[in-house]
Amino acid sequence: MYTSNSPNAILCACTTVKKLARVLGRAYDDALAGTGINITQFAVMRCIVRRTGEPLSRVAEELEMDRTSLYRAIAPMIRDGWIEVMPGTDARSRAAKLTRKGSGLLAKAAVRWDSIQGGLIGCFGKDAWKVLAGELSRLADCAEAEKAK
C-alpha cells in the first residue's frame, strides 16, 4: 500500500494538494515579504472587503475555514488596526471592515500580489489556470460528496 517514489504511483490527493499549498504559500509570502502581511491575511482581508457588513461566519464559509479559526486569525489584524469589528446583522453576529490603515496595506500588498500572480499564471498559462481552477473546484465537490456519505 505504500506509495513508491515513482510519480506514477498512487498519490494521496490531500497530501499532494497540501504540498502544493506549502510551495505556493512560501512563494506568495516571499513576494509579500516586507509589506507586513502574509498571503493568508491578504486573502482574509480581500474576503472581508467583498463581504463588508456580512457576519464573519460568511467570510469563514467562503474561505473554507472553520469559523472559530477565522475568529482567531483576525485577532492580530484587529490588534494591528487593519480591520475593525462591528455588530453584525443581529445580536449574535459580528461583521468586519477594513480601516484606512488596512486599506492602504492591502493596496500596497496588491502590487506585489499582482506581480507574483501575473508571473506564475504567465508561466503556467492563463487558459491552463482556468481549466485547473475548474478541476480543483470539481475535486472539492467530490470531497464534499464523499464526506456526505
Added chain:
Amino acid sequence: MYTSNSPNAILCACTTVKKLARVLGRAYDDALAGTGINITQFAVMRCIVRRTGEPLSRVAEELEMDRTSLYRAIAPMIRDGWIEVMPGTDARSRAAKLTRKGSGLLAKAAVRWDSIQGGLIGCFGKDAWKVLAGELSRLADCAEAEKAK
C-alpha cells in the same frame, strides 16, 4: 483589483489551492477519525517509511515542509511511540523509523485512507486525477521558477 464573487474573476492561485487543501484536509481527517492519526501525520509516517535511515531533512524536503516544522511535527509521534529517532548518516543528522506500534497504526489508517482516496478518485476520475496531479506539479515548478527570479 478586488476579485468579485464571480467565479470567472481572477482567482488567487495560492488562496485557491489553500482552500482546497482545507476542504481535503477535513474530508481525509474525517475518514481517519477514531484511528488517532490525522492525514498530515499519515503522510509524514508514510514518507518516513519510504526514507527509513535517511536524514529527517530529506523527509521534510520530499513533503515540502520547512525542516524545522517537521522536527516539531514529529514530536507528538515520538511522544506517542509511533516513531523512534536514531542517529543519522553523520553526527549532525537524525533519522527516524516506525515502531511496531506506529506500523500497526499506519496499517489501520491505510484502510480508511484507501476508502476515501478510492471514493474521491472514483468520483473525480482516475485519468482526470493523473492529469491534475501533473498540472499541480507544473504549477509548483512555476512557483519555484518565480521564486528564483
Added chain:
DNA sequence: ACCATAATGATGTGTATACATCAAATTCGC
C-alpha cells in the same frame, strides 16, 4: 406562545507551518 433546533461567537486544547537565529558538524575550494 412555546420549545426544539440551529446559528454565532468565545474559549480550551492541540497540531501545523514558517521564518529567524544560533551552534555543531561536514564539505569544498584553495
Added chain:
DNA sequence: GCGAATTTGATGTATACACATCATTATGGT
C-alpha cells in the same frame, strides 16, 4: 591543512487550522 560555506537540528516566536464545548440569540414547527 585551513578556512569559508553549507548542512543539520534546536529553539524562539508568531500565525494557521481544526475539533470540542459552552452560552447566547434567532428561527421554525407545532
